[in-house]
Amino acid sequence: MRSSFAILVSAGLSFATAVAAQAPVQQTRVRGQIETVDGNTLTIKTVDGAAAKVALAPGYSVGGVVKATTADIKKGGYIGVGARPQADGSLMAIQVFIFPEAMRGTGEGHKPWGVLPDTSMTNATVAETVSRVDGANVMLTYPGGEQKVSINPDANIIMAAPAQGSELVTGAQVVMSAAKQADGSYSASRITIAKAGAQLPY
Secondary structure (H helix, E strand, O other): OOOOOOHHHHOOOOOOOOOOOOOOOEEEEEEEEEEEEOOOOEEEEEEOOOOOEEOOOOOOEEEEEEOOOOHHHOOEEEEEEEEEOOOOEEEEEEEEHHHHHHHHOOOEEEEEEOOOOOOOOEEEEEEEEEEEEEEEEEEEEEEOOOEEEEEOOOOOEEEEOOHHHHHHHOOEEEEEEEEEEEEOOEEEEEEEEEEOOOOOOO
């Protein structure tokens, strides 16, 4: 088992686009709470109340996210914003991920967000921030464009944190992209743990 911020964020949270040489394997988003642990096999109660059995692949990686606030979003910082479009052409943030500096440039640009319908993902540099009591506005810039984003208090703002396989215990909140198997179970090579106080990522 490996712990890696870069692998976690780029694959586990869908903030980057992976390109494979072979035909892509269909991935399913699994989000929920660990109910049982049997070796490298987890039984997860998903957010919609179903049960999912997930086998962790040999050499799987683990990472974590912790709660952040708009105060952690700095001018010049690099963030990923999952958002819905507004009538005025701006975006309303659903989730904001603050990238570590070492991952600046990951998945840069504006594209559809495959996690929720009718949403987009913008990975970009914060050009300007305007804070207010009930949230913040940020202007994001990337090669070829820019996006104005409103961040309200109910947006899920998170950042990366170290995590270990020993934290995969009953009650842990986890999310992953997993490959569905013929028997209905899943296989995953990366898993993200929402640390205490952090909302489970989409």
